[in-house]
Amino acid sequence: MPKRSRTIVRLSLAAALGLSLALPARALDGVAGPYLAGRIASAGYDYRAAVQYYTQALISDPRNPGFLESAIVANIALGEFERTIPMVTQIEQLGVESQAGNMVTFARLARDANWDALIAGIDKGRSAGQLVDGLCRAWALVGQGKMSDALLAFDEVAKGEGLKAFALYHKALALASVGDFEGADAIFSGEAGGPLRATRRGIIAHVQVLSQLERSADAMSLVQAAFGADPDPALAALRTELAAGKAVPFDVIADARDGVSEVFFTVAGALAPENPDVYTLAYARLAQFIRPTHVDAILLASSILETQGQYDVATSAYDLIPRDDPAFHAAELGRADALVRADRVDAAVEVLQQLAESHPGLATVWTALGDTLRRQERYADAAAAYDSAIATFGAPEAGQWVVYFARGIAHEREKQWPDAEADFRTALELSPDQPAVLNYLGYSYVEMKSNLDEALAMIERAVAARPEDGPIIDSLGWALYRLGRYKEAVGHMEKAVELMPVDSIVNDHLGDVYWAVGREREAEFQWKRALSFEPETEEEAARIRRKLEVGLDLVLQAEGAEPLAVSENAD
Secondary structure: OOHHHHHHHHHHHHHHHOOOOOOOOOOOOOOHHHHHHHHHHHHOOOHHHHHHHHHHHHHHOOOOHHHHHHHHHHHHHHOOHHHHHHHHHHHHHOOOOOHHHHHHHHHHHHHOOOHHHHHHHHHOOOOOOHHHHHHHHHHHHHHOOOHHHHHHHHHHHHOOOOOHHHHHHHHHHHHHHOOOHHHHHHHHOOOOOOOOOOOHHHHHHHHHHHHHOOOHHHHHHHHHHHHOOOOOHHHHHHHHHHHOOOOOOOOOOOOHHHHHHHHHHHHHHHHOOOOOOHHHHHHHHHHHHHOOOOHHHHHHHHHHHHHOOOHHHHHHHHOOOOOOOOOHHHHHHHHHHHHHHOOOHHHHHHHHHHHHHHOOOOHHHHHHHHHHHHHOOOHHHHHHHHHHHHHOOOOOOHHHHHHHHHHHHHHHHOOOHHHHHHHHHHHHHHOOOOHHHHHHHHHHHHHHOOOHHHHHHHHHHHHHHOOOOHHHHHHHHHHHHHOOOHHHHHHHHHHHHHHOOOOHHHHHHHHHHHHHOOOHHHHHHHHHHHHHOOOOOHHHHHHHHHHHHHOHHHHHHHOOOOOOOOOOOOO
């Protein structure tokens, strides 16, 4: 789907959901402080602190709708569902319309399979947003056994602007849940209003539908087309069953309760890429509340919490995935990432080492371990982890380039250049136009004053792909400098500094380029800037100070380097 179309769909979705901030609060004397502190904590996604502050405010003013609404949202974000129920009851007794309160009520009624009450509430005007209302009502009709009415309800939702795809997806799931696999396939395949936007859950649902129709070959073809050779345990199990000719059960949705859970998950998944805010998190959390085994909802909620910087809460959320679930490895990878972001790298390494022992055949696990060890500058250990990842590879695939690239970096840092160069070359064989690899290899050649013409060509290709990437622009300028094409280098180095104004290395490079073209005072100014931005090593800082004392020419002479010389190819 084109980016503009995706944006329009998301705007339509937001409108259909009626997303809004919490109700305005009557901030009375004595409670304004805790409430405002809660708002500040919520804005920073610190939900634990927010709950504490809102609780304080509610002790003083328990009937304040704004306080109640805010406390409901914060508790949902923490996964404290039961604590919201008395708050929702209170806000209902006040006769105040609350989107968050209605979301909790819909979720609770669905969890309890109280379809009559859910439909009655929606028909009386209780709303969690047009899309959620319509889909929940349709699923409630499924729960009542009124399938014909439910299908009409899904069709009614589809009339809303930007909502057709959501309605069709849920209609297909509803048909499959009652055994109408032909009807579900007609939607999934595009014969009846589709095709639908390809999501992992949607594709797996369609695969299961095809299997139930005894179309195992078509199901296997769909798996291969969508996921390739992805070694994900769940997909591996699916392939095994299909290859054996077994009828894979349809279990994406078992009943109407699961359907309502899927409504909340669908909304969260649609909003998350561009709006990972508290309401998006709330939809994911409530999907889990209705269906505690909804692993994808747990993973989504956890990733949103990571995005929000709530690493401890995210780690706890990942822990909800049991060890025997096929998605356990994904949860552990997420937990390790959260630990890294929380600057608990040692703990992340321990998690990944244990995961590598239990899932030794997954390249993603070994790669994550290698990346984390590389972060610790344990380059030899990182290279060994990448070795294990590469050992799991079958036929060469373009996506494998990143592992060879990462191992090449580890080898280069260990000063094992022949091995590093071989890995970089392999990465480019697998994916010839990767800017990161082109730049890294090209820059390495420049620093070693080797293969300069080829290095320049590589870096120019990288720049063409990423014309606003500061490090790559710096590489181009530096390569031209190394080639003696000083005047050409100036503009590129100046642009690199514009893009990376506080980078010590880039400012130092610009100083050298200025000196080479006779702009000595400007060179000295750039070297001083480079020093002010704290070079990574004392050796680098000492070299810059020496240039300020005696100039670049004498520094090069003392180092036994070639003197500055304009290339014959220079302008």
